[in-house]
Amino acid sequence: MRSPARILVTGATGAVGSAVQRALDAAGYETYGVSRRGGTGERQYAWRIGREAVPDALRGPWTAAVHCAADTRWNLPTERAAEANIAPLRALLSAVGPETHFIHLSSSYVTGLEGTFASPSPDAYRNSYEWSKAAAERLLRSERESADIVRFPIVIGARSDGRLDRYSGFFWLPSALCSGAVPALVGDEKALLDMVSTDDVADHIVRTVAGGPPPGHRLSVLGRGDLAQRVDEVFDTILDSLNSWRAEAGVARLDHLPFVTPDQWNRFYLPFAEQYLDRAQLQRVTAFRAYQGYLSVTEPFAVTDRVADTAPVLHDSIRRWAETHSASARRVPRPWGA
Structure with a gap:
């Protein structure tokens, strides 16, 4: 791993992205957060990925990029869901370069109604959000030889006090x-309603960054599973x-x-x-x-990583x-x- 390690976190003002950036900061990394409107903290920038050129402060090289940004609305037309969740991933992959350890945050529900993310048909999923996240995983696998994909179910607050930076979904x-x-x-x-804390996701991302890029496509699924x-x-x-x-x-x-x-x-x-x-x-x-x-x-x-x-x-x-x-x-x- 290069020193100093520079980490780019997208969706850094969201419930998950904000927790990820804080955890990476606490681990000693030099992290830069981006979101559509930008945040108020240090090294927080506004960047509408895929619609705007890369800001000068966010040009590489990057040790790792953690793609947390997503539009989780379930009622978008497929065209808008693609613009929200597929187009930004494609633009980000081009912006960070192939040498960057790419970590893509996805959803446990990405396997839709058929138990697989392979189908391109919207009818194979409960809604356009699931469809777009499945398409994003397929895009990532086709565009990069090495990447981490991290799936998780419903996200709730911090384990210490239940805190969330943004309440939605x-x-x-x-x-x-x-x-x-x-x-x-x-x-x-x-039925089962699986959940994870923002801490569960953030801690997993810190460990994933520390371990370096995988030799191929590595899938992690966080959750409680049958528990x-x-x-x-x-x-x-x-x-x-x-x-x-x-x-x-x-x-x-x-x-x-x-x-x-x-x-x-x-x-x-x-x-x-x-x-x-x-x-x-x-x-x-x-x-x-x-x-x-x-x-x-x-x-x-x-699940591959069972949470408490x-x-x-x-x-x-x-x-x-x-x-x-x-x-x-x-x-x-x-x-x-x-």
Whole structure:
């Protein structure tokens, strides 16, 4: 490894990228973070990768590049998902050069509905985000002879206190529970909902950088695997965390919502109820459909790096969400009715 080691981290203001850059800084590396708007810390730069030329301060050589940047929205048209998650990877590969240890952060859900990332068809995936991340992995493997690919499932906060720099994605759930956005939990209550802490990802990246580039394509899959919490256990943890915070804030407890299988919901309940729902309720249940597949995964991920128990981390992460989004966390759900 060259000295000094210069590390480029993309998506450095996101939940994962920010944790990765802090961990690399703490390990003694000279890290440079980039994001679309740039950050406020030292060596933080704005760069819209693939749309703008490389800023002078970010020209190589680089010891390693850690590509954390991604648009995780699940409802983008495939063209926009490609612009968000495939085009920047292609541009970054050209910018950093073949001598750079390239570390690409991906998703455990990249194997879609067929258990493989090989299919180019959007129909093989739950949504355009999964499709674009699978295409990104195929691009990386075709463009570089050596690279690390790191997959992980749902990301929650730091192990010490549940902290996240940005709350998005999964944190629609506590918000929905507090607002009454959904009348039932649509999924398989015995399915597995795997999670990792930002620390789990960041620590793995530090070890990966320290170990140097692999001789070929090296895949790491982080998670709990068959030890992941079941969906009903996840909801219990979330509800316990929210209700402990709400009790301290003098707000009424949240009740458990009933579980309904996707088949029951889509074939029976929703067609009957749609005619009675107002516009806002229809928008909520339509948006909620995107999450049904993630609450119905019964086969565990084949992890290569099993992380420690995440149930306590989830509890702390939900409390931190409530503290930082207190107006949302204080809401009293309105019952659904015709």
